[in-house]
Amino acid sequence: MLKFLLPVVLLMKFKDDWKLVQVNLGLLSFLVGLSCFHNMYMCNLGFSLGMDYISYIMIYLSIWIMFLIIISSERVKFMKNFCGMFVLVNLILLFSLLVAFSSLNYLLFYISFEMSLIPTLILILGWGYQPERIQAGVYMLFYTLALSLPLLASLLYIYMSEYSLTMMLSNFILDLSWVNSLWYFSSVTAFLVKLPMYMFHLWLPKAHVEAPVAGSMILAGVLLKLGGYGLIRVLFMFQKISLNFSWLWVSVSLVGGVVISMLCLRQVDMKSLIAYSSVVHMSMVLCGLMIFSWWGLMGAVVVMVGHGLCSSGLFCLANMVYERVSSRSLLVSKGLLNFMPSMGLWWFLFSVGNMAAPPTLNLFGEINLIISLMSWSTLTILGLMFLSFFSAAYTLYMYSLSQHGIFLNTLYSCSSGKVREYLVLFLHWFPLNVLILNLNLVSGI
Template identity: 35%
Template structure:
């Protein structure tokens, strides 16, 4: 049963989508209840992956071959290690939150909306557990289809079609170079099997070219400056659930790709291009933070802050030491929780006042005290306040960067200061000051449903921040195995 646990988690979203398809269009409550049951089951099963995970092993666990074609060396094989384990749990958790967010907010094509999220969950779980490069590419790109529909059909404003096309074209264009790299690897080696390719040593010149082809795809997905243009627009136009999954999971696909493929398959090229990565990452940290201070749209403020945090992640990944890489994984998990909660808070405000323009909000502490308590907590978590999950990730990344270069660490700490500046500035503008009665004349604090959506995220942020060893124990041996590939260059 344990060997088939990951297979069951992979298949359940697809099975759920097929079940929802046969329901009548007008059976909205039935569709919602069945979808929630399926996503909750997937989340509970993903926790069993964690319970039965062998933290002392650096090998792939819960492996299973679905089918294979020996004559072309094609294997549909899945498995997970400490790096991918928590991304699958995070995916299952946030998809569940997204379904609950949408309970009363989607008024048309509800059945298709739920099918899009189930297919999105199917593709995301496959991305994190498939051990074949070609299948990884297929699912990596397939994520775009349901996300394109979620933004373009159920987006909140008139520019949603433009934002959906930007998301699709930017990310697809970057990935075409990765496809060329995959074709070369197949004709050169004869297989897409990740476990076979991880033992192959490409020449330094070939590594350099292949690394750039993969980098083009992963850098757009993170996104790194200057490939970030699509992100603020997509966030601004997406529905609240779309923004949650976009910030919580989709931005992590690029970081996961660097960890899983770039560092292992192209170790020499990763070290060779590390200074370029550091330069682009520092540019993202400082430029995105300064740009955040100039935004007037609440969603764009959080979107640009995400670009800044992902700059920290890429610096941690390419620090090539245990602290930096483990810190980057923790920061990705933390950002998935914190940014999702902040987008959910903004969604709560938008549901009440139908605007995300910052100037209309002030003094909400007087009329929405419970909401402001949650908003304050997640704003401080976004800064990296001690005791929250972001603090652990950022401090480990800074330690990892300090082992490489003092100047690099100095500019990163400047980015931390800017992060505190825009987070406290936003909190002050929304929560304090005089009530803007000219624009806001209806007041309601958080509902019970909204409270129970944010409370589990709050507890998860505290859990990761106060007990990081529970997560690091599972991650550690997989990171050491990754570093072995780098040390053997």
């Protein structure tokens, strides 16, 4: 694992050389891609770090998204807005994510899980847009910290009783009692907030709307996946209890997903709409993880990867519109097909990806999740039916309202898109649509 961590640490020294960091992150993602393996066993072990299949996918996604963030944030360099500091904060965030995804020790995972909060907060406060970014940062900090304290207490209790915090060694199959149920809820809530589950999601739209493009991309692309990954690692200790409560998580997620979908249909802020759609996708991921089926786990991992690429690309597009129009409102930035004609294709491609149409990874993942949920209970078809319909509805609403109509007469002509922007969008779209050709790479079939 050190061969991935050391280059990130060394790049922090050359934080002022923007091009060098860009190229080296690209090379690092290529190096991670070369170390792909096709089984579910641990590899690259050492220093309480290691990779299995799921953590490998998440590490690859983290480095890839960070590579794209540095390319898409050229405006920070152009405006000379503390660009060295910006690169340093992003590299520290990448380092904490790599440690989180590769740690074999629960305490190390918890520390790096919390450590990723600080660079994200700095990104929102330092390079965000409106004065409300302070409130958004505080929301994110307190939601995550308040509900991750019980997780720390739970981990210390595990250490006290098992004398080990190594993953896969502390294997609890607990009976259903109120103490054990309390212990289970305290272990799981930290990840539900990060995912975020409906009712714990209020920090996410605020953080997305106020964050710069780098903050939005890393939040949508990787940080939400920390919640899902943490659930995968923690839930197997509480199998008996979790099976008794799976009805609760599935029902809240499906009803919440439908409610948030309706909320998406009345959003005016482009970024806010994409952020709420993330909550809808993650509610399906939570359902897949909580019913303890192989199809559910496989579908959840594929949807996490697909959503990471698709949502990050949509935030990129929203930022490109914001840089030209200086507004994210769908009432101001409409008729973009006349204003930026060649960007219309990319809007269409990513909108299609967001509604899980073929040949995207989202389609394969959602088919898996639908099959696993219907095999668990046929009643879930009602929620899934509404979720599928509304996800298409709000995506079409976003696409048609932003691309069609008469554009505002206060807007002047501008560059339809730079090569750098097309490159970023292509590098989001290519893995999202091409990985479906090799599904055993993504899902570990």
